[in-house]
Structures are given as C-alpha cells and as structure tokens.
Amino acid sequence: MQTLRVELGERAYPIHIGERLLSDARLVTPHLDLPKVAIVTNTTVAALYLQQLSEALRAQGVEVISIVLEDGERYKDWATLNLIYDALLERHCDRKTTLIALGGGVVGDLAGFAAATYMRGIPFIQIPTTLLAQVDSSIGGKTGINHPLGKNMIGAFYQPRLVLADTTVLASLPPRELSAGLAEVIKHGLIRDDGFVAWLEQNVEKLLACDAQALAHAVRRCCEIKAAVVAEDERETGVRALLNFGHTFGHAIESGLGYGKWLHGEAVAAGMVMAADLSRRMGFIAQTDLDRVVALLKRARLPTAPPDIAPARMLELMALDKKTEGGKLRFVLLDRIGAASIRAEVPAGLLQQALAISAG
Amino acid sequence: MQTLRVELGERAYPIHIGERLLSDARLVTPHLDLPKVAIVTNTTVAALYLQQLSEALRAQGVEVISIVLEDGERYKDWATLNLIYDALLERHCDRKTTLIALGGGVVGDLAGFAAATYMRGIPFIQIPTTLLAQVDSSIGGKTGINHPLGKNMIGAFYQPRLVLADTTVLASLPPRELSAGLAEVIKHGLIRDDGFVAWLEQNVEKLLACDAQALAHAVRRCCEIKAAVVAEDERETGVRALLNFGHTFGHAIESGLGYGKWLHGEAVAAGMVMAADLSRRMGFIAQTDLDRVVALLKRARLPTAPPDIAPARMLELMALDKKTEGGKLRFVLLDRIGAASIRAEVPAGLLQQALAISAG
Numbered sequence: 001m002q003t004l005r006v007e008l009g010e011r012a013y014p015i016h017i018g019e020r021l022l023s024d025a026r027l028v029t030p031h032l033d034l035p036k037v038a039i040v041t042n043t044t045v046a047a048l049y050l051q052q053l054s055e056a057l058r059a060q061g062v063e064v065i066s067i068v069l070e071d072g073e074r075y076k077d078w079a080t081l082n083l084i085y086d087a088l089l090e091r092h093c094d095r096k097t098t099l100i101a102l103g104g105g106v107v108g109d110l111a112g113f114a115a116a117t118y119m120r121g122i123p124f125i126q127i128p129t130t131l132l133a134q135v136d137s138s139i140g141g142k143t144g145i146n147h148p149l150g151k152n153m154i155g156a157f158y159q160p161r162l163v164l165a166d167t168t169v170l171a172s173l174p175p176r177e178l179s180a181g182l183a184e185v186i187k188h189g190l191i192r193d194d195g196f197v198a199w200l201e202q203n204v205e206k207l208l209a210c211d212a213q214a215l216a217h218a219v220r221r222c223c224e225i226k227a228a229v230v231a232e233d234e235r236e237t238g239v240r241a242l243l244n245f246g247h248t249f250g251h252a253i254e255s256g257l258g259y260g261k262w263l264h265g266e267a268v269a270a271g272m273v274m275a276a277d278l279s280r281r282m283g284f285i286a287q288t289d290l291d292r293v294v295a296l297l298k299r300a301r302l303p304t305a306p307p308d309i310a311p312a313r314m315l316e317l318m319a320l321d322k323k324t325e326g327g328k329l330r331f332v333l334l335d336r337i338g339a340a341s342i343r344a345e346v347p348a349g350l351l352q353q354a355l356a357i358s359a360g
Numbered sequence: 361m362q363t364l365r366v367e368l369g370e371r372a373y374p375i376h377i378g379e380r381l382l383s384d385a386r387l388v389t390p391h392l393d394l395p396k397v398a399i400v401t402n403t404t405v406a407a408l409y410l411q412q413l414s415e416a417l418r419a420q421g422v423e424v425i426s427i428v429l430e431d432g433e434r435y436k437d438w439a440t441l442n443l444i445y446d447a448l449l450e451r452h453c454d455r456k457t458t459l460i461a462l463g464g465g466v467v468g469d470l471a472g473f474a475a476a477t478y479m480r481g482i483p484f485i486q487i488p489t490t491l492l493a494q495v496d497s498s499i500g501g502k503t504g505i506n507h508p509l510g511k512n513m514i515g516a517f518y519q520p521r522l523v524l525a526d527t528t529v530l531a532s533l534p535p536r537e538l539s540a541g542l543a544e545v546i547k548h549g550l551i552r553d554d555g556f557v558a559w560l561e562q563n564v565e566k567l568l569a570c571d572a573q574a575l576a577h578a579v580r581r582c583c584e585i586k587a588a589v590v591a592e593d594e595r596e597t598g599v600r601a602l603l604n605f606g607h608t609f610g611h612a613i614e615s616g617l618g619y620g621k622w623l624h625g626e627a628v629a630a631g632m633v634m635a636a637d638l639s640r641r642m643g644f645i646a647q648t649d650l651d652r653v654v655a656l657l658k659r660a661r662l663p664t665a666p667p668d669i670a671p672a673r674m675l676e677l678m679a680l681d682k683k684t685e686g687g688k689l690r691f692v693l694l695d696r697i698g699a700a701s702i703r704a705e706v707p708a709g710l711l712q713q714a715l716a717i718s719a720g
Contacts, residue, residue: 034685034686036686078438078442082438085507085513085514086509089507089509089510089513089680090509092679092680092684092687094682094684094685094686094687095682095685096685096686116516117473117477117504117514117515117516118513118514119513119515119682120502120503120504120512120515120516120517120595120682121516121517121595142480143480144477144480147445147449149446149449149450150449152480153445153449153478153479154445154477154478155477155479155480156476156477156480156481156516157480157481235480235481319452320449320452322454322455322479322480324452324454325394325454325455325456326394326396326454326456327452327454
C-alpha cells in the first residue's frame with residue numbers, strides 16, 4: 001500500500017492506494033467520529049463489494065447502514081439526492097455519522113454533496129471503485145449533481161477525510177468503463193507531465209489488460225498530480241482549472257446527447273481532441289502533437305470525434321458551462337504535450353472552424 | 361453608520377449597521393467580482409424595497425436581476441430553491457455573479473444555500489430586513505432549507521462577503537415580526553450578557569415602539585455577541601451551540617405545528633421558557649430567574665408556553681434535531697441569567713416533567 005497526502009491545512013487527508021484494501025476496515029475506523037457509517041453505493045457495485053465492505057466494518061464494531069441507488073449518470077439529480085437525505089433521516093443519522101461513497105464518479109459526486117449538505121456537513125470518506133474515480137473524481141472535494149440546463153451546476157467543494165483506492169476492484173470493470181477512466185489518466189499527462197504521456201504510450205495496452213503493476217503506477221501518478229494541483233488551488237481560482245482540459249467541450253457533448261448516452265470519460269476524450277485541435281489552430285501546438293493525442297486516445301479505445309451535434313447547439317451548451325466569467329467562454333488549451341494554459345481570447349472564427357470540422 | 365467585523369481569517373467580513381443604508385450602493389459595489397447581481401427577495405419585501413435597492417445599484421453601473429419568491433417559512437424548501445437555480449441559469453449568471461439576499465431569515469437561508477451550491481459557490485451578500493435577520497440569521501453563515509422530517513436539515517456553512525443592516529427598514533415590520541425578532545435579541549442576552557438583559561428590561565417598550573436609538577443599540581449589541589461567538593467557533597463544534605438556546609424545543613414546536621403557523625421567534629420564545637424551566641428543575645437557576653425570563657418575553661409580546669403538542673410527540677420531534685450526537689439529546693441550559701452551557705446528562709424524568717407541565 002502506498003499513501004499520498006492532499007495538503008489542505010486543517011482539511012488535509014490521506015489517499016491510500018493498493019490491493020485488497022476494501023476488506024481492511026482498520027484503514028477506515030481511525031477516521032470515524034462515532035462507529036456508525038452510511039454507505040452510499042449503486043446496484044451494480046453493491047452486488048460486487050457492499051457485503052465485503054460492510055462485514056469488514058461490522059467486524060470492527062461499526063454500525064453500518066447502506067443506501068443503494070440506481071446505476072447511471074442520469075440519476076445524478078435532485079430526486080436521487082433526496083433519497084439519500086430521506087434514508088439518513090429515517091435511520092436517525094446525525095452529525096457524527098460518517099457517509100462513505102462506494103462506487104464511481106456518480107456515486108462519489110452524489111454522496112459527497114449529500115455529506116456536504118446533510119445537517120450542514122457530516123464526515124465523508126471516498127472508496128472509489130472505477131478507474132475514473134480513483135484517478136480523478138474522488139480527489140479534491142468537487143461534489144454535485146446535474147441540472148437539466150447543465151452538468152454539475154449544483155454542488156459544493158467538500159473534502160473527504162480519506163480516499164481508499166483499492167486497485168484490485170478495477171479488474172471487475174467493464175472494458176468501456178476502463179477506457180473511460182483512461183481518458184482522465186491521459187488528461188493528467190497532457191496538461192502536466194510529458195514523461196507520463198510517454199509512459200502511457202508505452203503501456204496503454206497493459207492498462208487495458210488490467211496489469212496490476214501498470215494500473216498501480218498510473219493511479220499513483222494521477223493522484224500525485226491531482227493532489228498537488230488541488231493543494232495549490234482548492235477552489236479553482238487558478239491552476240486547478242487546467243484539470244478541466246477537454247471538459248468544456250465534453251460537458252456540452254454529454255448535455256447535448258442527454259446524460260448517460262456517452263460515459264463522461266468518452267465525452268472528455270472527444271473534448272480533448274477538440275481542445276487540442278483548437279490549440280493547433282491557435283498555433284500553440286503542431287499537427288504532430290495533435291496526431292499524438294488522437295493516436296493515444298484511439299489506442300485507449302476512446303472516441304476521438306464528437307457525436308453529431310450542430311456547432312450552434314454546441315456553442316449554446318458551452319455558454320452554460322460553469323467556466324464562463326462575465327459571460328465570456330474560457331478554454332484550457334495545450335501549450336505543448338505536458339503543459340496547458342487558460343485562454344479567454346479565442347477568435348470566434350477559429351472556434352467555429354474547430355466545431356464545424358470536428359463535428360463533420 | 362457603525363461597522364463590526366466577523367473575524368474569520370480569509371472569510372472575514374464587515375457588518376454595517378445604520379440608517380438609510382439601502383440606497384447607498386457604494387457600500388455594496390466594492391464587494392462584487394463583476395458588476396452583476398441577482399437579488400433574491402419575497403413578494404412582501406419586493407413591494408417595499410426592491411426598487412430602491414435596484415435603482416441604487418443600477419446608478420452605480422451594476423446589472424441587476426431580481427428573483428421574487430413567495431413569502432413564508434413553508435416556502436423554505438427544495439421547490440423554491442430550484443426556482444432560484446432555474447432563474448440563475450436562465451439569466452446566464454456565472455461564478456462571478458453576486459447573489460444578494462434582501463429579506464428576513466427565510467430569504468437569507470434560502471438565498472445563502474443557493475449561493476453556497478450554485479456552481480459550487482458564488483459571492484453572497486446579506487441585506488436583512490427583519491429584526492430577527494439583522495440580529496441573528498444574517499450573521500455567521502448558516503444557510504439551508506427544511507426537510508419534511510426536520511427544520512434546516514439540508515444546508516451549508518457559507519459566509520457572506522458583507523452584511524448590511526439598515527435599521528430604517530425595521531419601522532415597516534408588522535408588530536408580530538418585531539416581537540419575533542426580540543426573542544432572538546433576548547436570547548443573546550440570556551446566554552452571554554446579563555448587563556444586556558438588564559438593559560432590555562429597561563428598554564423593551566422602546567424597542568416595540570421602534571425607537572431608532574434603542575433599535576440601533578440592540579442590533580449592534582447582538583451583532584457583537586454573535587460575531588464574537590461565530591469567530592470563535594464557525595462550524596459549531598463548541599461554544600456556537602449556545603446560540604441554539606431554546607431552539608431544540610422551538611424547532612420541535614415549529615415542526616409539530618407545521619412550518620409557518622408560529623413564527624420562528626415565537627417558537628424560540630416558548631422554547632426558551634421550556635429550557636429555562638428545565639434549567640430550574642436541574643437546579644442550575646432559581647424560580648426568580650425563570651420568572652424574569654418569562655416576564656421579559658411577555659413584555660416583548662411573545663408566547664411563554666408551547667402550543668398543545670403531546671410530550672411524546674415533542675420528544676419524537678426533538679430526537680430528529682441536528683443537535684443530537686450518537687442519538688443522544690443535548691440541551692443548552694442556563695447556568696444563570698447571562699450564561700449558558702451544553703448539557704447532555706438530563707434525566708428523562710425531569711425532561712418529561714418539563715414537557716408535560718409546559719404543555720399543560
């Protein structure tokens with residue numbers, strides 16, 4: 001097991017990464033205020049891991065309640081959030097009950113927002129079970145739900161007390177979910193670490209084959225990058241925005257298709273190609289750089305072009321993105337492979353071209 | 361104008377108290393990220409003050425959107441919160457838009473929670489227009505909504521950037537609202553400042569008559585007390601819980617009657633009598649102290665006994681209160697007039713007596 005720390009002063013917390021951590025409840029108990037937890041998960045994950053986690057906790061004397069949600073991004077909404085509140089109230093959970101998210105990004109976002117807002121905030125632990133959640137969404141305290149007019153529009157920054165990334169569970173992921181997670185893995189390399197991009201170009205097939213050593217390395221490197229960025233800028237007033245590379249386009253794709261048609265990582269993959277293409281049109285990177293991005297995503301079995309959404313509709317959806325400031329669109333663009341910047345001054349003509357050609 | 365500060369490090373903010381502040385937009389503009397605000401208010405307050413505030417802001421070049429809600433505690437719910445989100449999204453408000461709460465406690469709690477959770481948090485300003493909001497709810501960052509199973513069960517700690525307490529507006533308050541505000545004024549004295557209680561015993565009729573000087577003194581003293589308590593314990597892990605004096609009983613009364621039947625301050629007044637009565641039964645204060653509490657609340661034209669709710673039902677409702685820990689009820693009880701403590705060890709028999717006799 002390896003342990004990293006997200007350095008956030010009084011909100012600092014550890015990330016444990018390793019094999020078979022799920023059944024070691026002694027990693028969890030030191031972080032509880034009282035020996036009572038509510039595990040939020042979904043039907044798919046519950047069938048695989050809920051019993052294992054619950055029994056390990058109960059063996060340590062912890063009272064365990066479980067709240068099992070439907071599986072899918074389309075359930076990341078008010079109605080599901082209220083199911084969590086109702087269950088917590090009906091089971092008399094108070095401010096000393098710890099909420100545990102056991103699942104992927106949707107479960108983590110929903111459960112995290114419930115923890116942030118139930119009785120104005122209760123203790124929270126992330127046990128991510130997808131690659132995407134282990135390398136990205138479980139770290140950094142972003143929580144929230146979708147609104148019909150935009151993704152993650154309602155939410156809070158709320159840090160967990162612990163992230164437990166058990167790499168053993170990744171073996172049970174469907175191939176499509178594994179690839180979706182690789183989109184965020186590749187993102188971390190593209191914006192921050194060209195050496196890691198080179199490593200990924202060497203090892204992407206090993207990752208797709210769930211090679212334990214390769215997965216452990218990828219998860220650890222992504223957690224290191226994300227923890228450092230979050231420690232520097234918890235509330236995304238600066239450098240943290242770079243983690244949104246591909247996401248303005250990606251969110252518009254998800255919203256335009258209807259949540260859940262494409263996985264988040266798939267939309268981000270296509271979004272990263274669009275952002276890289278725009279970076280090339282702006283003259284920041286060369287065609288060969290763009291080709292490398294596309295080739296790596298293709299090898300990870302990810303889409304490299306957006307679905308058929310009209311450019312005008314894409315623009316409309318992007319204008320609703322949280323990352324506008326004073327109504328102005330801002331883009332994360334590549335300076336080179338391994339470095340990115342926020343750019344507000346993108347000529348409308350170039351953006352139109354990127355949208356039109358990519359959608360063609 | 362007098363200015364206090366709530367000392368919360370990077371989240372510190374000023375409270376301006378004085379007459380005719382509502383039309384001085386230059387007090388507001390230095391706290392905006394961009395010159396765009398969304399004013400959240402209700403139909404009653406909008407008719408009195410929305411135009412005045414909007415025009416003052418527009419004269420300073422600020423774009424103003426207004427969101428007018430129905431008036432009443434029963435609207436402090438999911439449905440109304442979603443009306444705010446919808447309006448913010450439809451009007452393309454982004455993370456640089458400042459949300460202003462113009463109204464009483466319900467508007468402040470709702471608007472504050474919307475500001476805390478819209479796009480994971482946008483700038484927020486409180487302009488309280490009731491006595492209760494000026495002396496209590498606008499300060500300290502508690503925001504939230506009610507759940508059918510309990511008051512303020514869903515919420516967040518989220519500090520405003522500025523509180524603007526214009527004492528001129530208090531003259532337009534209905535007498536019942538003014539009295540309800542006095543309940544929280546008296547509470548601040550009872551838990552923290554016997555000298556202020558003595559001053560209130562001298563001046564309660566002046567306050568009821570809206571004497572400007574007396575109101576200004578009462579608002580300032582309460583803000584001083586509350587600001588000091590909040591600075592010491594922002595997230596209510598200790599001393600801040602003393603501000604809940606009367607509230608465990610009071611919330612049960614509000615919830616038992618259905619939100620909005622009694623005003624919050626009225627329920628707190630009856631709740632403070634019950635808590636003082638329990639303090640006497642526990643031997644912490646004398647009968648004469650209890651008589652002083654009852655007499656002062658009566659002179660402020662507040663209820664001093666709970667409505668007809670069965671003791672068993674009161675206990676059930678109190679068990680749902682946020683202030684339980686590990687399922688155990690905790691009470692704020694008086695040590696003397698001007699000092700209070702948290703007490704977890706209240707014999708069930710004494711509590712039953714207090715509930716039964718008070719309800720008789």
